[in-house]
Amino acid sequence: MKQEYRLISSAPKPFVKWAGGKRQLLPVITNYIPQKFERYFEPFLGGGAVFFNLVSQGRDSKWFVSDLNSDLVLAYMTIRDRVKELVSSLELHSTNYTKNPSSYYYKVRESSPKVQIEKVSRLVFLNKTCFNGLYRVNSKGKFNVPLGKYANPNIVNKENLLAVSQTLQSKDISIKCQDFESALKNATSGDFVYLDPPYHPVSETANFTSYTEGNFGYQDQQRLYSKFKTLDRKGVKILLSNSKSDEIIDLFNEFSDGIVEINANRFINSVSQKRTGHTELLIKNY
Numbered sequence: 001m002k003q004e005y006r007l008i009s010s011a012p013k014p015f016v017k018w019a020g021g022k023r024q025l026l027p028v029i030t031n032y033i034p035q036k037f038e039r040y041f042e043p044f045l046g047g048g049a050v051f052f053n054l055v056s057q058g059r060d061s062k063w064f065v066s067d068l069n070s071d072l073v074l075a076y077m078t079i080r081d082r083v084k085e086l087v088s089s090l091e092l093h094s095t096n097y098t099k100n101p102s103s104y105y106y107k108v109r110e111s112s113p114k115v116q117i118e119k120v121s122r123l124v125f126l127n128k129t130c131f132n133g134l135y136r137v138n139s140k141g142k143f144n145v146p147l148g149k150y151a152n153p154n155i156v157n158k159e160n161l162l163a164v165s166q167t168l169q170s171k172d173i174s175i176k177c178q179d180f181e182s183a184l185k186n187a188t189s190g191d192f193v194y195l196d197p198p199y200h201p202v203s204e205t206a207n208f209t210s211y212t213e214g215n216f217g218y219q220d221q222q223r224l225y226s227k228f229k230t231l232d233r234k235g236v237k238i239l240l241s242n243s244k245s246d247e248i249i250d251l252f253n254e255f256s257d258g259i260v261e262i263n264a265n266r267f268i269n270s271v272s273q274k275r276t277g278h279t280e281l282l283i284k285n286y
């Protein structure tokens with residue numbers, strides 16, 4: 001009897017750790033995702049925790065994902081189209097890093113490759129080895145995070161890169177680099193939109209809005225609110241994550257029935273039995 005072999009790849013997961021990443025909040029967020037939708041829009045994609053979770057559930061949908069960060073979007077496209085070359089380039093980074101982590105890290109940090117594969121492998125490499133694993137650029141658009149304290153960083157997660165690549169090759173998925181307003185132009189009744197913008201800061205010091213070279217300020221939150229309203233009128237289902245700040249609560253006052261407070265505990269301190277973390281908001285119109 002002929003034996004059949006099926007290629008089973010693991011479910012795709014974010015290939016970079018991203019500021020504001022939603023991986024830990026997935027169990028909560030997925031409770032609020034509608035059972036059915038025609039098309040899915042996620043215009044603040046980041047690491048794509050929510051998108052990867054939904055797309056690997058085998059839902060019958062079309063997926064429109066985007067982000068304004070062009071380096072990040074280039075990484076998605078490169079993984080989709082040229083994953084083997086990317087893996088080879090990352091393997092080289094991994095070998096060199098093992099020989100002398102600190103000097104190699106800072107050498108790569110100072111470099112500014114122009115070739116696509118090298119640009120993307122630099123981004124992934126720095127993301128895996130930098131302090132806190134967060135992509136952050138300074139006002140001049142330079143990556144300025146120091147070396148992290150990882151004993152054995154997983155620089156080449158080949159299995160996941162292949163799973164992401166395979167997933168993104170679907171003709172039902174569109175990935176673009178664009179502002180959220182253009183991304184949502186065609187969303188209409190029956191569609192579902194998940195919005196995870198840079199959060200409005202809760203205090204002066206908690207400003208995590210420098211993902212791109214331009215900040216996402218209060219005017220952008222207002223622009224987002226106005227898009228939320230337009231989509232609501234069209235019959236689109238919308239779920240928005242944001243900080244629990246007075247400005248956001250005021251701005252979305254009209255949708256106050258759909259505001260849910262969620263606990264974003266980062267970890268539980270087992271010694272003091274105290275929870276560390278904060279409350280944030282999910283705002284929905286359904």
Ligand SMILES: C[S@@+](CC[C@H](N)C(=O)[O-])C[C@H]1O[C@@H](n2cnc3c(N)ncnc32)[C@H](O)[C@@H]1O
Nearest residue numbers: 018020021022044046047048049068069179180
């Ligand atoms: C909170 S992060 C999204 C995190 C993501 N949900 C995850 O799980 O990793 C916000 C994202 O919005 C992007 N962004 C900032 N301004 C934008 C704009 N005007 N239009 C679209 N995307 C924007 C940033 O590049 C960043 O990736």
